[in-house]
Amino acid sequence: MLVLGLVLLPIIAGALFFALPDASNGRTSKLLGALVGLVTVVMTIGGANQEWAFRWLARPFTASFHFADSGISFWIALLLALCTTCAILATNLPRQRSFIALMLMLEGAMMGVFLARDLLAFALFWDLMLIPVFFVLISWGEHAGTAWRYFIYNFAGGLTLLLATAAFGVLYGSTDVIGHGNVHLVGAWVPWIFAGFAFAFLVKTPVWPLHTWMPITYSDTPAPMVAVVSAVQSKAGLYGLIVIGMAFMPDYVKEYAPIFVILGVISLLYGAFTALVQNDTKRIVAYSSLSHLGLIVLAIVSFNPLALQGAVVYIIAHGLFSAALFLTIGYVEEREETRSLVRLGGLGAANPRLAGALCIAALAALGLPGLAGFVGEIVILTGIFQAGMVWPAIVALIPIVLAAAYMLRLFQGMMNGPEVADLPVRRDLTWIEGIALAPLLLALVLVGVNPHAITSFDPSLYGTSVTTQGGAR
C-alpha cells in the first residue's frame, strides 16, 4: 500500500491544492507542498522493497497496476522525492498554489513511471508525466512555441511507446514484466517494437538530433520545475532503455548499438561544445545535460556490468547536480532579473552563500573527485573501456575536459569578476532557500564517497550477463 501511496498521494494532494483558498498563496502552499514532498521521501525509504499489484486487464493481454519500490527504481524514486521537495521549497512564483499543485502531480506521475512493474502502467504514467509540464509551460513559460515543441516531440514518443506496448502485450501475453530477468522477445515484429520504445526513450533523454525541444524547454520553464524535469524526467528514457530495452530485447539493442554509440558520442560532443559558447545560464546547463546524458547512453549500450553500474550512479549524480544548478540559477534570476552571462558578474562578493552553493554544484558537474559526478564518470569510462569500446572511451574524455571549461565559465561569469554596477543588489540566500539546496548538496557528497549502495542491483537482469565482450567492434 505504501508503494501505491507514493504514486497516489502527490497526485491527490496536488488536486486538493487547487481547492485551497486563493488567500493561501505563497508561503503556506510552499510549506504544505514541501511537507507532502517530505512525506514521499519518508515513504520511499519506508516502503523500500515493497510491492503492490492490482489486476487491470485480463484481455487482450494481462496487465496490472503493479508497483515496486526496489532496485534502480528505489534510488530514482528517492531522487525524485528529494528533488521535488527541494524544488517546491525553492519556489517563488506568481500563482504559486497552482504551480505547486502541478509540481506535486508531476511527482506522482513520475513515481508511477519509475515504480511501475507493468509496461502498460509505465506507458500510462509516461504520458501522464508530460501533462503537468505542458500546463506549466502554457501558464508560466516565456514563449508560446515552447509548449508546443515540448508537447509534440514528447507525445510523439509517447505514442510510439504506446503502440510498442500494445504489440509487446499481444506478442508476449502479458505486460507485467518489468524486473523479470527471463523475458526475451523473439519474432519478426520485435525490431519494430524495439524501434517504438527506442524512439520514445531517445526523444525523452534526449540525444542528438532529437534534442531540439530540450534547450528551449529548459530555459523557458520556471527553475523549480526544470530542476525536477532535468533531474528526473529526462532519466525516464535512460531508465526505460535499461529495464525494457536491455532486459527484454538485448539482441536488438546489441544489433543497433552502433547507432546508439554514434548518437551518444555526437550528443556528448555537440552538447559540450554548445555549452561552451552559450550565454544563457539555463541553456549552458541544458546543453551540459545533453552531453552528460549522451555519456550514459554510451554506458548503457556497452553491455558491460561495470558501465551499467556507473550509468545508474551517474543518473543519480546528474539528477542531484543538475537540480542544484537549476535551483541556484533560478535564485540568481529571481534576484537579478536576468540569466545572461553578459549581464551577470561579480555576485560572489555580496552573496557568499549563493556562490558557495553554485560552486559545489558546478564542481560536481565537472567531475571533481569526492563528489558524485566523478564516481559515475570514472566507473562508466572504465566500463566502456573494459567492454572494448576504446575509441568511444577516448572521445568521451574530450567533453569531460570541456565540462570543466564550461562549468567554470558559468561559475566565474556569475560570481567572479568586478561587480556590475547596474545589477540590483539583493540579499543573499535566505534560510529557506538554503534549506532547499542543502539536501541536494549533501547527497552529492554522500553519493560521492559511498556509491556502493546504489550499485547493489543485479546487472545481469539487464542483459549484461549475456556477454561482457559485447560492443567489441
Add this chain to the structure above:
Amino acid sequence: MNITVTNADWAAIAPLSIVAATALVVLFTDLLARTHVKRYIAIVLGLVGVVVSAVVCAQGYGHDYAAFGGGFVLGGFSVVFQEIILLAAFGSIALYGAIGKEERIAGAVALMLWSTSGAMLMAGAANLMTVFLGLELLSLALYCLCGLADRPTSRESALKYLILSSTASGFLLYGMALLFGASGSVSFAQFTNAALASNPLFWMGTALFLIGLAFKLSLVPFHTWSPDVYEGAPMPVTAFMSVATKAGTLAVFARFIYAALPSGIAEKLLLPVWIIAGISMIVGNVGMLAQHDLKRLLAYSGIAQVGYILTALAGATPLGMRYAIYYLAAYTFMNLGAFAIAALLSTDAEEGSRLTNYRGLGHRRPIVAALMSLFLLALAGLPPTAGFLGKILILSTSVNAGYAWLGVLLIIGTAISLYAYAKVIRVMYDRDEHIHPHDAKPFVPLAWVSAVACGVLVVVITFYPLTPSNVLPLVK
C-alpha cells in the same frame, strides 16, 4: 413468411416503446401545463422516461431473443448499444434544460425522444426493414431538431442535413434492394449463405448499403456535411447527434459485418471500409487543426473517433467488438462532457461554441476549465482517461487481427489531433487575461451534473475497464 407476434416480442421492444410513449406524454402535458413550469415538466418527464427505459432495457441483458421473426434481436449487444444511446439522450435532454428556448422545449424533447427510439431500434435491427425504419425515425426527428435554433445557420443545417441524408438513404435503399434481389430475403441471417459470395449483385448491394451507413457515420469521403450541420444545430442536438446517431449506425454496421456476410469474403469485401476508416482518422484530425468553433472541432473529432472504433472492428474479432463498445462508451462520456461544459458557458446565443470565449477560462472558472481539459485530454487519448485505455485496447486488437497498419494510422492521426485539442487547453490557460468575455451562466445544475458525472466516469472506467462479454451472437 408468417410472423406471429407474441407478448415476448412486445416486451423486447418495450424500452423503445417507453421512450416513444414518453414523447407523447411530454407533448400532451405541455398543452395542459402553466407557462412558467413547462420547461421543468418537459425536461423532468423526458429524463424520467429515459431512466425508466434504461432500467427496463437492462433487464434484457443476458436474454437472447429474436423478436418479430428475427427482425429485432434482443441480446447483450442490443442492450449495450441501447444503454449508450439512452445515456446520450439523457445527457442531451439535460443540456436542453440548461440552454433551450422556453416555448420550444417540449417539442424538442419529444423529437429527441423519438429520435432516440429510432436509434434504439437500429441497435437491435437484424433485417433490412428494421434498419431502415430505425434510421428514418432517427433522421426525420433530427432534421426538425437541427432547425430549431433562431439562426440562419440552424436552418442551413437542417436543410443540408435533410438533402444530403436523404441522398444517403437513397444509396442505402438501393443497396438494400440489391441485397434483397441477390439473397431473396431481407434478413441478415440469410446473407451468410455461401452461394452469395460469388454473386456480383450481393457485392454491389453491400457496397451501396455500406456507403449509406458511412454517410451516417460521417466517414471520409462522406463527411463534409457533418461540420456544417453540427455547427448550425442547437448545441444539445449536436451533442445527441454526435453520439446517438453514431451509436445506432455503428450497431447496424457491426451486426452487418460480424453476422451478415458469407464466410471467407469478409476480408476482401471490407478492405475499402478499413481504408476509409484509416483515411477518416487522418482527415478528421487534420480538419480539426483549423477550427475556431467547438462544435466544428468536435465534428471533425467525431469523424476521426469513428475511425478509431472501426479500427477495433477490423478483422471482426469478438474481442474487437468488446473494445469497440468500450471505446464508444468512453467517447460518449467525453463528448457529452465537452458539450456539457460548452452548454454551461452558453445562453441561447451559444457563446460556449466559440473558442475565443474560452480565453483565460482557467483563471476565471478553474473547475470548469479543468473538466474541459480532462475531456479534451480524453478525446486526445491521454491518461488518466478512458481515451487512453481505449486506444491501447484498439491498438492491441488491431495488431492481433493483422491490421497493424490501421494501428499505425491511428497513432499518426492521434499525433496530429494532440495539437488541436491542446490548442483549446492552451487558450483556456493563456496568460493573456485582458479579454474577459461574459460567462453566460454561473450555475446550471443539470449541465453541471452531466459534466461532473462524465468527468468521473471517464476516469473511473480507465481503471475498472468493464467490457461486456455477452455480446455475441448477433443474429438468430
